[in-house]
């Protein structure tokens with residue numbers, strides 16, 4: 001086995017020296033990071049640090065001035081559709097059909113993706129959406145319930161990597177810890193999770209690694225250690241030290 005394929009086998013996401021420039025400003029400046037398969041990686045950083053741009057680069061929406069982005073070994077610049085097929089992007093505010101139930105939304109979107117609808121109930125069970133809600137229209141759902149439906153869709157499509165943008169913003173503490181439990185359950189099933197967040201405590205609770213983004217670069221990465229996991233005070237000091245983009 002070559003060195004390159006050995007890396008690819010264990011790597012879900014890889015950004016190498018990525019520069020993204022908007023109007024002569026380098027929003028990402030030689031960003032490199034790697035997320036292993038089955039890992040939960042949280043990217044923290046101040047407003048304007050480049051977190052959403054990082055997600056856009058993974059999805060092939062950000063123009064690369066330099067560098068390379070790979071998703072499950074696929075070069076995004078070479079085959080953006082194949083790369084996107086390996087990703088489920090869950091934005092902060094999930095857009096689904098309000099007049100359809102959870103089950104109907106999943107059946108509809110799975111149909112569009114050309115996937116069978118066999119795994120719907122199993123996926124809704126895995127994400128912990130209460131069964132009594134499965135047939136109800138989404139119009140009455142909370143933000144946390146909508147996110148569960150979006151993630152259930154990814155599971156039913158058997159997508160290996162979830163990209164989550166500010167997933168716990170606006171969730172109450174109970175919904176946040178339910179959400180974090182769900183992520184741990186997904187990790188147990190081998191799903192890779194990459195999330196950008198301002199929720200330092202949530203990241204400390206659930207992530208395997210935390211990266212700090214400061215003006216388009218990773219300035220530090222910390223890995224969870226044993227039962228103590230992260231030193232939250234040290235995390236907080238590091239987070240407070242990330243600066244707002246000019």
Ligand SMILES: Nc1ncnc2c1ncn2[C@@H]1O[C@H](COP(=O)(O)OP(=O)(O)OP(=O)(O)O)[C@@H](O)[C@H]1O
Pocket residue numbers: 022023027045046047048049050051052053054245
């Ligand atoms: N399409 C674009 N055109 C021009 N500038 C952009 C574009 N997208 C992002 N930017 C700029 O790039 C910088 C980083 O934005 P980005 O949204 O990635 O930051 P962020 O870390 O996600 O911030 P926040 O926490 O506020 O959501 C900001 O200065 C933003 O104005």
